[in-house]
Amino acid sequence: MSTDHEGADRAGLAAITGTDxxxxxxxxxxxxxxxxxxxxxxxxxxxxxxxxxxxxxxxxxxxxxxxxxxxxxxxxxxxxxxxxxxxxxxxxxxxxxxxxxxxxxxxxxxxxxxxxxxxxxGxxxxxxxxxxxxxxxxxxxxxxxxxxxxxxxxxxxxxxxxxxxRDNTINRYLNAAAGELLRRTPAPAARPARVLELGAGIGGTTTALLAALADRPVEYLFTDVSPYFLDAARRRFGDRLRYGHLDINAELAEPRIPPGAADVVVAANVLHNALHIGATLTRVRRLLAPGGLLLVIESCREHYQAMTSMQFLMSPPDGAPRPGTGDIRAGTDRIFLTAAEWRAVLAEAGYRPLFDLPDPDHPLTALGQRLLVARAPGARPQSRTFAQTQE
Incomplete structure (x- = not known):
């Protein structure tokens, strides 16, 4: 077990101290x-x-x-x-x-x-x-x-x-673990760390990550497909972040996010919305600097309660395609991948899966949500930066 694995797990458990x-x-x-x-x-x-x-x-x-x-x-x-x-x-x-x-x-x-x-x-x-x-x-x-x-x-x-x-036991654990991993990521020489968050939504994970980076210079690009969430984030986080509209199902190689610009990409509860998860992961990998870190938070089981509530948010507009040919969920009504399937699709998209949390023998595992950690191939360069953006 790596020291990063152990440290992230400790930080997550510390965030839920007192929970049965x-x-x-x-x-x-x-x-x-x-x-x-x-x-x-x-x-x-x-x-x-x-x-x-x-x-x-x-x-x-x-x-x-x-x-x-x-x-x-x-x-x-x-x-x-x-x-x-x-x-x-x-x-x-x-x-x-x-x-x-x-x-x-x-x-x-x-x-x-x-x-x-x-x-x-919680x-x-x-x-x-x-x-x-x-x-x-x-x-x-x-x-x-x-x-x-x-x-x-x-x-x-x-x-x-x-x-x-954000405000529940499993997400407090996962967000704290992700924050600890970000805190442990070595700072690039002579420039701020560059973090890109995809589908940041209400900013629940963002809040934990910013707290972990409080003492470090960081260039943080908060993106979402919804103007509502972008406007809410501007009011909440102000000029500490940059903001941009981004659709994970569209081409991600935009001028403000050059290839290799991100040291870390964070995707919390968003990648299950991809029409083709493998293709989306490949596009995301191109945004990462060689050796960059990918932090994915995802549900890895179906929750019946979500099937009668939150999953209505996941229905596409009329006429929009469901996951199609080549996607691991093609021909099914599944939304979520298992942890093993995530590890497989990450590897197929060119990442090196490192570990995921919580540990399999912990009661938290029954809740189904996991933090999956992977690294892009190659050695880390010190070059590109995010383009200025304020949409």
Whole structure:
């Protein structure tokens, strides 16, 4: 085990001191169970699933009026409910039947368990309220009459989003570990370290990384595809950062980010949005200086609670492509890769995977989110810089 591995793990664990980590898997399972009931309740409406009647998934989606861009979501629900024993699925035809009947009162009765589980996982009350509201609004979410954004940023309050990406046990661990790795990265000679963050969003990881770099000169480029997040970041971080619009699914070799300009690239909870993860990783590698560091934070398992809430944010606009030919998820409704798949795609894209955290035998691993650390090939030069940008 490397000293960087040990140091990052220690820093992550120090950030969650006092947490009963042994209880974390149980809290997560209670959220899963509540979400399964919400899925079954939403799918069992409109007189579907009478005894002995089988349905194709598209018939169910048609009956429920599911918006075209969201149709992959109930299709994934059906697979999960079959795996969990809440309905039967014919292996030959894929048709489903005998969905467990769930009344609205049964879903509502999960509220105390959801609040307790969120507290145990370190989430603020706002995220529990978001989960429960999303579960109650599933018919409207499926029909695209209600958006997940409107529920997550209710009254323009970012508390729920911050709870999802920063203010919880696993993200405190991962962000602190990433910050420690950045602190340990050797400073380039005679210039500031150059850090590029992709899809920085609400800036949850940014905050931890800036704290780790407080005593070092740094040239930090905060990028996102959303003007909303860029404007919010300018208000929050001011002139300490540079800002730029960047779409990970577009060509990344822009004038402000010359090839080899970044010493470190950070991608926290964004690369799963890539239409082709391997191609995106290859483009990102070209932005890294030889020997540069890539820090990836990603979910490496499906969370049922997210499948009834956050995953509505991941549906593409009408007509936009899903991951296609050549992507590891092609032909499936999967969003997330396993840790082993991440290591494989990183290696295929020309990186040297170093390690990932938390360690496999730690209870934090059950939560599914991981920090994956990889290095670009070659020796580190001392040359290019980010172009000035302020969009």
């Amino acid at each position: 980590t042994d209880a974390l898997p149980g809290h997560l399972r209670r959220l899963d169970e509540a979400a399964l009931l919400a899925m079954a309740r939403a799918l069992g409406r409109e007189g579907l699933f009478r005894p002995g009647v089988a349905h194709r998934w598209d018939q169910i989606a048609d009956r429920l009026g599911v918006a075209p861009r969201h149709r992959w979501i109930p299709r994934r629900w059906l697979a999960v409910l079959a795996e969990e024993g809440l309905l039967r699925r014919d292996a030959a035809t894929g048709n489903v039947r005998d969905l467990r009947a769930v009344r609205r009162a049964e879903v509502a009765a999960t509220a105390p368990a959801v609040h307790a589980a969120c507290r145990g996982l 989430y603020p009350e706002a995220i529990a309220d978001f989960f429960l509201t999303a579960a109650d609004q599933l018919p409207g979410l499926l029909r695209d009459e209600v958006t997940a954004q409107s529920l997550l940023f209710r009254d323009d309050d970012p508390s729920a989003a911050e709870g999802a990406y």
